Amino acid sequence: MPTRLLLIRAGVVFGTAAVVLVELLSAVHLLHRATIWVVWIAAIALTAYFGRGFFAGIAGKLRTFWPGADRLERLIAVVLAGMFLTDLVIALMAPPNNFDSQTYHLPKVEHWVAQGDVGFYPTVIDRQLAMAPGAEYILLHLRLLTGGDALYNLVQLAAGVFGALVASRIAGQLGGNRRAQLIAALLFGTTPIVALEATSTQTDLVVAVWVGAVATLVLDERDRRTTWPAIALLGAAAGLVLLTKATGLLAAGPLLVWWFVLQLRRREWLRAVAGTGIVVAMMALIAGPYLWRVETTYRNPLGPDHLRDSISMQRHDPASVLINALRIGETALQTPAGPVAAGPIRALADAIGVDPDGRDITYWGATYPYTSWPPDEDRVSFPIQGVLILVGALLLAWRRSPARTYAALFWLAVLAYVVAVKWQPWGNRLIVFLILLGTPLAALWVDSLLGYRRRSVVRATVAVLTVGVVAGAAAVAVGFPRRLVGSGSVFTTSTMDERFIRRPEWQADYERSADAIKASGAQRIGLVQGYNSWEYPWWILFKGHDLVSLQSLQPDYPAPPVESVDAVVCIDPPIGCWFYIPQNWPQHKEGAVTYAIRPR
Structure with missing residues (x-):
């Protein structure tokens, strides 16, 4: 089997297994570090045993590539390798620090770890619940395996590398020679938005690689009868698109329709209809549990009205x-x-x-x-x-x-x-x-x-x-917010400074408030926030403590009473902090942060 196809199939299988494992362990309340470690050790052992020949084959192909490549092909390979290796350095040195991750991508992972499942919870930042969690499910594995976020940026980096791989394979499937395939990888890997996102905890590269997987798998089936395993793999890739970011279906959907039409042209009526059922079933297996939670909470599988209306077009003339x-x-x-x-x-x-x-x-x-x-x-x-x-x-x-x-x-x-x-x-x-x-x-x-x-x-x-x-x-x-040179370089900026590089004026306020609360001995801290507040820094500063939201936009998940916490931190609230903090709790202000500690 061609190496790139095997890698792409392995990637889809990995993504599917990672998602299904999270949902299964969550359902039986075993979503804990020990369980994940056992599963990963077993998976690595099996991969090492059965994949020995595969890895040897990749090494052999890399050794034969260079002698047979011309000057331009070698230059493209060197440039692309240099780009991704540089991204690797940045990804390992810089902590997650993009805006959306501070607000909703990464706090949801911490909530899942704290409660031992991926069920919904009280929060005023409903994007933590309503935004598709496919990429964050993979981050959850890293969080449980390592206990922190040091490897989080590698998920998008891996998606960037795989994206270049997929782009090169599609170019070959469309008739491109080796040089054209390398150019496709080069164009994708050096696109500025790709190069910057490859060191972040955004989700756009992840959904892109799943859409690319759908495209290359469909192209494989243009001139042949699709096997049942290939159909299941198509459904798995489409399910990963849906679970990661629904906008990816704007491209994956037409590709799947094309596959259906191609099968009909071959007079494979039963296979086309039954195969469509398998694709839908695989999508339901992967994204169904999450969509059901959204549906039961917001009465719409696409989330609350205000979130949908803020993104989707209301005029189509x-x-x-x-x-x-x-x-x-x-x-x-x-x-x-x-x-x-x-x-x-x-x-x-x-x-x-x-x-x-x-x-x-x-x-x-x-x-x-x-x-x-x-x-x-x-x-x-x-x-x-x-x-x-x-x-x-x-x-x-x-x-x-x-x-x-x-x-x-x-x-x-x-x-x-x-x-x-x-x-x-x-x-x-x-x-x-x-x-x-x-x-x-x-x-x-x-x-x-x-x-x-x-x-x-x-x-x-x-x-x-x-x-x-x-x-x-x-x-x-x-580039910003992670760069090699200049002010804010990953080589000269401390980890905590990097975390607050988009809002440096907040750093001292967060740190002084957290220090005062920890010094008081408080263990359970209530959060009062606005819709765009940075919640994730509190999980870093209060590591080992119990954090809960004192606000909730979800009627089915009411917020706990303030009497259940030892302290309150309040930043950028929709209403004054006085609304949430009892009058007999002395309030202290540190710039943008107001905090209060339960009187003894």
Whole structure:
């Protein structure tokens, strides 16, 4: 079996096993460190025993690659390896410090560990419950195995490496030679948003690699009868997409429909219908328990109304979709010169009667345009890779080629995204799965340019690729909030300073409040927070203590009474701290934090 296919299948099996294990152990109240250790030791032993030949085969292929590669192929391999090795250094040295992880990605993991299951709990930050937890389930394994978050960033890094692997394989499946496959990996791995997210605890790379797995597995079935195990694997990959981030289904869905049509064309009626049932069953196995919890809590499997409405488009008329698409494209392709195309886009919106800042097509509270450069993991643009993807996808959709249908499906996924998802300042990271699907198309076109007889065309193509690589390297070197050089470098900044690098003004307030509460001997601490408050630092500062939320937006999960805690910390509350803290508890203020300790 081809090495890349075996790795991709192994990745899907691993993701499925990790998710199902969490749900099973949670259901029987055995989601504890000892249990996870036993399972992992057994899994590693079995992998080492049965995978000896496989690992030897990979080593052999790596040894034979270099002698048979030309100068450009070797250079691409060196650049890509250097990029991911640099990301590895940053991922190991920097603690998790992106904004969303402080608010909801990582606190949910701590709640799961504290209660021994992945059930819902009282909280005012309902994104901890309603946002899909696929990536966090994998983080939970690391948390239980290591007792901390030192390896958390490796999950996205692994997704970035696998994403490059998937992109290269798709390029080969579409007819690309070895050079085109390497270019696909290079384009994906050096895209600035990919390079920055590969050292974070965001979830966009994770969902992208699952979408890519669906794509490459579907492409395998174009000209053959799909076996039942292959169908189950397709369903597992789709289930992982759904459990990680539902927007990925905007691309995975059309790909699965294509597979269904291909089977019907082969007159495999029973296999197509029964296979669809298997795909749905696998998706239910993986994402069903979580979706059921969301449904029973919010009466909708997609979460509370306010969360859905803040992200999804409320207008779908052609004019609104056009303006949404133009804003998303401008933000993604923005150069260091800034949003120079925003003026004409706003003028066009006014001319066709669309408010470019309207709440029904724009994330609540956001205003278009938004500067997406210099490199920041939440917003960085990718003009070189983006243009190459769009042009390559357009040309290949027009020409008769093995990639024509795939290119059409790519454009269908793009259309589905701009119809369904509002423009938002950090929208560039939400389309990473489209980048992964599009880089093989860009690579095929770029490879054809490198084959031109005119040296000027070849030189221009190499120059463009070089600029794209430099942009990715710059993102790694000076990107925010983790960088190699400059102020805030991972080499010169302490771990705690790195954690607060986005809000350094809060660090002393958090630390002094935590020190005072710990000195009092308090063990159970109540949290009073706002919707965007940073909860995760409290879990770091109060490690070994019991933390509970004194607020809840979920009627089925009422918050515990304040009398049940020894102390209260209050930051950025929706109402004054006085509402939650008894009058006879003396309040102390440390900048943005108010805390109170139960009187003895």
